Amino acid sequence: xxxxxxxxxxxxxxxxxxxxxxxxxxxxxxxxxxxxxxxxxxxxxxxxxxxxxxxxxxxxxxxxxxxxxxxxxxxxxxxxx
Numbered sequence: 423x424x425x426x427x428x429x430x431x432x433x434x435x436x437x438x439x440x441x442x443x444x445x446x447x448x449x450x451x452x453x454x455x456x457x458x459x460x461x462x463x464x465x466x467x468x469x470x471x472x473x474x475x476x477x478x479x480x481x482x483x484x485x486x487x488x489x490x491x492x493x494x495x496x497x498x499x500x501x502x503x
Contacts, residue, residue: 423503428474428496435469436492447492476502 429447436451437443439462449455451463467478481498 423500425493425496425500428499429492431473432466432470432492432496435466435473438469439465444492447496449492450488450490451492452487452490470499474499474503 433444433447440458442456451458467482471478476499481495481502484498485494
């Protein structure tokens with residue numbers, strides 16, 4: 423499993439949950455640009471937990487809101503696998 427694979431899985435989970443296709447993996451997911459309802463993240467995180475059998479909330483606690491990007495989340499998932 424590569425970083426790119428995990429990034430694509432996150433992109434897919436976001437698209438499935440929100441209908442939004444993220445093309446910039448370094449953009450902040452909490453920015454006003456996307457304005458996702460916070461509840462959507464629960465579904466996205468649940469999907470990632472099931473796929474990678476990891477505690478995604480532990481990963482979220484490891485990053486700051488400034489680095490809340492697809493790339494940063496994917497790297498943390500890779501680090502824990």
